[in-house]
Amino acid sequence: MERYDLLYRLYDEFDTKALRELQDFVDLFPPVDSRVALDHWQDASDELESRKDEIRAEFAYGGTFADIAARADREAAFTAQDLYAKYGRDVNALVLDVDETLRSAGGTDNEIPRDTLHAMTEFHEAGVPIVVCTGQTLENVKGFAIQGLGSELVHSGSLSIVYEAGTGVFTPGHGADTKQLLYEDLDEDVRGVFDAIRARVLPDAPEDLRRSVHLQGNEFNVTLKPNFDVGSPRAAEVIDAGLVYLMDLLAEAVEGVVGDAVAEDDPSTTALVRAYYADADPEVREVLESEGAVPDATVEQVPAELDSLLDRIDVAYYHADAAEVGSLELNKVVGVEAALDVLGVDDPFVLVMGDSKSDLRVMRWAAEGNRGIAAAPEHASEDVLDHVVSTDELVYDRGEAADVLRTAYVLNSLSKLS
Incomplete structure (x- = not known):
């Protein structure tokens, strides 16, 4: 009999919902000192094993199928079987x-x-x-x-x-x-850019911004976090300003590496860096527009040497949560x-x-x-x-990561069947 047929039989002929409720109770029962509560747990454990024994007696791999029924509903079990059929x-x-x-x-x-x-x-x-x-x-x-x-x-x-x-x-x-x-494997130029930003990010910040953000305690990435509730209007305001500030610091840092690549008649390095990241991320462009910091440059004007360096550096924006400069490597x-x-x-x-x-x-x-x-x-x-x-x-669903973990658990159980 094929596995799909066995699963249909399992979920059609046995009260798997009651089995799962018993398994959850036995597994997640909080530690208590009450004798009455412990007796209740033991009764549930005994009933769970009795119900599993009924399944064990009816299937060639009864222990596996009893375990599946106790942990996954019909949908999860069939999803697991679909995954096994697809990936093996x-x-x-x-x-x-x-x-x-x-x-x-x-x-x-x-x-x-x-x-x-x-x-x-x-x-x-x-x-x-x-x-x-x-x-x-x-x-x-x-x-x-x-x-x-x-x-x-x-x-x-x-x-x-x-x-x-x-x-x-x-x-x-x-x-x-x-x-x-x-990060120790990065080359000296990239590490130097991050060292320069990290050294200046708070000391050189405008006073209003400096009082409104703090650095997350990262070992390498430079991340500004708001001193306000994440998601609040004030947090959104300071993170938007912080993003523009970080990009401008980045521009000054990379200029020390590839300054000669930007000709006198080119747009400023600040404008070129803003243009690069605005082209790469629509959210960044929206922030630049809202902050009145739209670059007077296009991504096509970014010199190849500067483009090559920026290709290795990430500017990340999380609305009302964080602004970050990190390494794409x-x-x-x-x-x-x-x-x-x-x-x-x-x-x-x-x-x-x-x-x-x-x-x-x-x-x-x-x-x-x-x-x-x-x-x-x-x-x-x-x-x-x-x-x-x-x-x-x-x-x-939100907060229901266990559902997917159970599906993967069943996938692993099914893979052990010959």
């Missing part, structure tokens, strides 16, 4: 963004839901490495990881943290490879590859979960090399959703 592989690593992907301030008080944490722990116990891939600083994400996942998992040797969107990789338990500072893809190398994943087929443009790069890397599948929350950026819908349609 199981997921051998998780690549997970944190903010607005695993946790969502809009629906889960900015904490990772317990069912999501439990699903991640199950993958860990099954020997699947986890790569936490984030734009946050290392200290921030280390704190989250230890608090949410536990020190034992974090220091197990099978978890890696790609931080600051790829400037570094932290993989506890791997000796000299525990911390990799990927340091991104989440570079970080993920380095993390997987340390973790010993030689032939990756990963589940990538994310919501932003930096996550999209990893999703495309996975798709183009047949290296995995991608999933995103419903509130992800438009480009991310377009990619996810056009591949495997793994879009989930």
